[in-house]
Amino acid sequence: MLIAHISDTHITNEVAFKAYAFDLIVNEINTRPFDLVIHTGDVTNNGLREEYEHASYLLKKIEKPLIVAPGNHDARNVGYELFERYIGPLFGVYEFKDGVIIWVDSTIPDLSDGRIGGYKFRWLKEKLEEYSNKKIKIAVAHHHLVPLPDTGRERNVLYNAGDVLDLLLSHDVTLYMCGHKHVPNVYRVEDLVVANAGCTSCRKTRKGDVNSYNIVKISEKGVKVVIRRVTGEEKGKEHVPIRPKIFVPRGRRIFRIVHLSESNVSDRKYFRKNVIENVVKAINEKYKPDLVIHCGDVVEKGIERFFDMAIDYYESIKSEKLVIPGHNDYTYLGPELFREYFGEPEIIELNDFVFIPLISAQYETPIGVVGRIGQKMLANLLEEYSEKFRVVVLHHNLVPIPRAKEIGYLEDAGNVLKIITDANTELVLTGHGGNSHAVKVESTPLVNAGSVSWELHRNPFGNSFNIVDIYEDMIAVFEIQATWGSRKLLGIWKIKGEVPW
Structure with a gap:
């Protein structure tokens, strides 16, 4: 036709x-x-x-x-x-x-x-x-x-x-x-x-x-x-349609990421303290990831008391960590406090993997922007690390997620998504909107984490976090229910072309 x-x-x-x-x-x-x-x-x-x-x-x-x-x-x-x-x-x-x-x-x-x-x-x-x-x-x-x-x-x-x-x-x-x-x-x-x-x-x-x-x-x-x-x-x-659509991982697992977001640590009743404690224990004793990534909204408001509470949880995680600020983290004194408690997010290189943090949160607004300088920086970094498995990490989701109004988009989401897909980026991790979601655009999987410990979320599965397992030939993402530990598959994709290993 x-x-x-x-x-x-x-x-x-x-x-x-x-x-x-x-x-x-x-x-x-x-x-x-x-x-x-x-x-x-x-x-x-x-x-x-x-x-x-x-x-x-x-x-x-x-x-x-x-x-x-x-x-x-x-x-x-x-x-x-x-x-x-x-x-x-x-x-x-x-x-x-x-x-x-x-x-x-x-x-x-x-x-x-x-x-x-x-x-x-x-x-x-x-x-x-x-x-x-x-x-x-x-x-x-x-x-x-x-x-x-x-x-x-x-x-x-x-x-x-x-x-x-x-x-x-x-x-x-x-x-x-x-x-x-x-x-x-x-x-x-x-x-x-x-x-x-x-x-x-x-x-x-x-x-x-x-x-x-x-x-x-x-x-x-x-x-x-x-x-x-x-x-x-x-x-x-x-x-051309993908066939078959169900894959079985072959070979050994190369890398494991625990991917979470929206802990929103605070003293309000919506913060589920027992849930985050349970998640930290599971990370340390059961999942033992190579890297823990938190994609923003670490605290519910950018005040010192909440950052004091949050740092206690995240310092108790034994694995290496990358924490990205979200829009809640950048309220009130949040920009200064986030850097004081968690430091400026920096590129992490672990063997054949590189994790590129992208700051999208803006002061006192849920709307995000990377900006023209940030876009150029991202394009240059993706080219510089083209021989590695590149993971871009940011707070705001690049594609719309179910049960969430489009308000969470980046103002320049279109340009950022184009840069990422044109570079055939291996993986993108985000964390805005209170609902887990995973979808592949062109050759790039984009995975959003739901809220790990905040009661006001949009996820029928409840509070959750993601496990991202990278094998020699594919990526598998599971959502883990934060209280009971039950899991469901969010996405599984073959890795095409030559890989670093």
């Missing part, structure tokens, strides 16, 4: 709309053997009636079957009602021989942010279950699921992106198609291909880019996405 993926036409009578780019791309689509065209929203610029009338006329130039999902600009000025009148349904299902396309409205009236929540989430889940027998399942919405590079401040994803991503992965969805940020990009998240289209005919491109659309080919081999710009430049990625 061959699909033309267009987005963000922003049709209007204003200068924002580039009519010649629209006509050029439509003419290309009409002369190529596409089976279908999918438009992932922002058909209009302001959701006004005259824009919808103009858009309805222009879209008729496309001589192929057309599916259109609404975008946030289409929902302005109660434009979602006009969308149904002039363009088509806000939700829908399109069946073809071996597959199904399910599109859903992700917009929130008069906001740039998106959400597939409540009844919309239930509807999407029901449709994925109804068509679970289909080999190819394609989900379509306007807002992106994974942070994008070169978008400035990374904020306008789905509020519940983690839940939606988890839903798509658990239902073996082949492809998620979206637009919104005017940046073409393709990521593989486990076996799910996430394809963002750039803007087809809007003047607002990023970093001097030009208008573009995606060419998506779906076959028995997998999914190939080609980004085609109006200049004729093409850049493609092909993704």
Whole structure:
């Protein structure tokens, strides 16, 4: 199946709309053997009636079957009602021989942010279950699921992106198609291909880019996405499904990490003192890791009394430790106290492994940022240590996690994620959001730790920490329930290519 993926036409009578780019791309689509065209929203610029009338006329130039999902600009000025009148349904299902396309409205009236929540989430889940027998399942919405590079401040994803991503992965969805940020990009998240289209005919491109659309080919081999710009430049990625998906570690275990976060040590009732004591005992007597990594929010507030309490717990851990500050640690006098009690996080080299700390916490805010200097430093370090097994450690999660509002993102998550995946980084450990989660983006596993001892968490498994076991040929991550010691598998991934050992 061959699909033309267009987005963000922003049709209007204003200068924002580039009519010649629209006509050029439509003419290309009409002369190529596409089976279908999918438009992932922002058909209009302001959701006004005259824009919808103009858009309805222009879209008729496309001589192929057309599916259109609404975008946030289409929902302005109660434009979602006009969308149904002039363009088509806000939700829908399109069946073809071996597959199904399910599109859903992700917009929130008069906001740039998106959400597939409540009844919309239930509807999407029901449709994925109804068509679970289909080999190819394609989900379509306007807002992106994974942070994008070169978008400035990374904020306008789905509020519940983690839940939606988890839903798509658990239902073996082949492809998620979206637009919104005017940046073409393709990521593989486990076996799910996430394809963002750039803007087809809007003047607002990023970093001097030009208008573009995606060419998506779906076959028995997998999914190939080609980004085609109006200049004729093409850049493609092909993704073949992982088989088999269940692995058995071979050879000896090379390294073990205990990965925890959000201990939030304090004298408040939400801090579970007995749980952290139990975890420290288990680390010393049962798991005996090569390294313990705490990914932030060591204390509940950045005051001396809480740091005094926290240091007693962590000094009693016998293994070597790397402690990263979280946003709670950087409240009040926290920045100074953290350095006084735990020191400035430094790179740790242990045999063939290197652990690169990345400070994302900012003073008095849960929002994180690495910054342009930090990004350059990270890129240089990943290149410098390219012969080693590189583990990047930071507080804020780089991909959305289930049951958590998107508020925890890094402002520059898109650029940081791109640097990490472009370098084929072996592992990333994070710890924000109060829920454990693990997913592989491109060739890099990203593992988030839940809260180890704070009652206000989002994890149905309860307080927990992770065990990361690295073998000669794979990485296995288990979540350990902090009270009872029961475990469940979070993720297991093969290590491809040459490894240091």
